[in-house]
Each structure stands twice: as C-alpha cells, then as structure tokens.
Amino acid sequence: MSGPLHVPVNVLGLVTLWLHEQPELMTLLDNDRDRVVTETRKNQTYPCVRLTQITDTPAGQRPLHLVAAELQIDAFGGTKAQAWTLAGTCRALLAERLTGTHPQGVVTGVDTAGMADIPDDYFTPAKPRWLFTATVYAHPAAPAA
C-alpha cells in the first residue's frame, strides 16, 4: 500500500543549528560555529560543545510522527570551569527555550538530566569535560495525515 511517507525530524540537526543561534552560548565560544559540532575534527578548537544522538525512539508506529530523541551533550574545556559553564548554559537553553516551532519541525518537550563531570582521560593530562543527556520530543511541522 502506498501513501504519504512520514519521515521524522532530524533532531540532532535541529538542536545543533538552533544552538548556533543562541547568543549566550555563542558568546562563550567567540561566536565560532565550528565549536558547536556533531563531530570533533582533527584540528578542533577548544573549548567546544559536541552533540551526539544516542537513540531515537518513536512514540508510536504508523505514522512515525513523534519521536523521543536522546542526545548526549559534551562540553569540553579549556578549563574545568569553562566546561561546566558551557554545559550549564546548554542545559538551561534546552530546558527553557527549545520547546516550540522550528524550521525543521516542532519540539513538544525537553527533559534534561543531571550533569556529570567525566574528564576525557584519553588525553594526558585528562581534558576537562562536563556532559549531560537530554530527551527531545519532536515531530514534523505538518501534522500526520
């Protein structure tokens, strides 16, 4: 059976582009959009924020309309204090401002979790990092038929 195809929202893309537009965060990062990324580069400039989508759970089947996307947000220093400020700012932005209509879709709610101090000991000395996860509920702008 054919019919309209319901493609869910690319939540990772939506949140990343939205964070690029948030002045409180971008001021902390010298207005450098290359410091809010989904992939760190070989010559990555720090401090920076990286977003990763862990899971994307549909709220129901047919149509695939609303999804709950689990994101991990890593804030790397710089110093530990810079990493904390970045993570805290991102979490406040997501919790207080993300819900609403965006060009890529509609965010109906956000649950943020606690921040964790997990330095990246792949580096010597360990690179400061604070991280948290957030569940973002989103659906496409046009309602499913």
Add this chain to the structure above:
Amino acid sequence: MSNPDFELNQAGVDEFLRSTGLRLEMVKVGDKLLQRVRRNSHGLFRAKLGRTGAKNETIDGKQSVVVDVYTDDWFAHLYEFGSATNKPYAPMRRAAESMGFKVER
C-alpha cells in the same frame, strides 16, 4: 462519583517481591539486557561483562528486586560516554532504552 478509597496490602507486595518466580523473571531480564549490551558493544568489552543474581534491596525506602549488569573494563567510561576523539558508543544506555527502560542519571 468519587474514587473509592483503598489500602495497599504492603505485606502482600513484599511477599511477591520475595518470591522465587519474580527473582527468576528478573534474572531473565538481566540476561536479555546483557545480551543487548554485548551486541551493541561490538566486542569492545565482550570479555568483561556480567550480571549479578537477583537480590532484594531497599531503594528509596521501597523493597525492590535488583539484578546488576556490570562491566569492570578499565575503558568502559570511554566506550559509554566517548572522548574528544571518539564518539560515545553508549552500549549500555542503548541496550537499556531498547528494552523500554528509562535510564536515570
């Protein structure tokens, strides 16, 4: 019509939580979770994964049946949360959420 009052039979709940059948079921859930963590980890810490038996514990003042799925791999935090040079594989969180559990942090 107002809702009828009822009193929870806590003794009955406690007895159910101590039952062998429930503990066996919880062990099955632990095995399933372990299997999914193994599958998600793509061999990263395959040899150092395990689970405990079912045990009764009091959590936030309530009796519970608990099975711990664990790893003692030294680099587990890097597999789970990633590093600046590697993205988080999150094998444990993906496994738990794929089974419908809400991961609390």
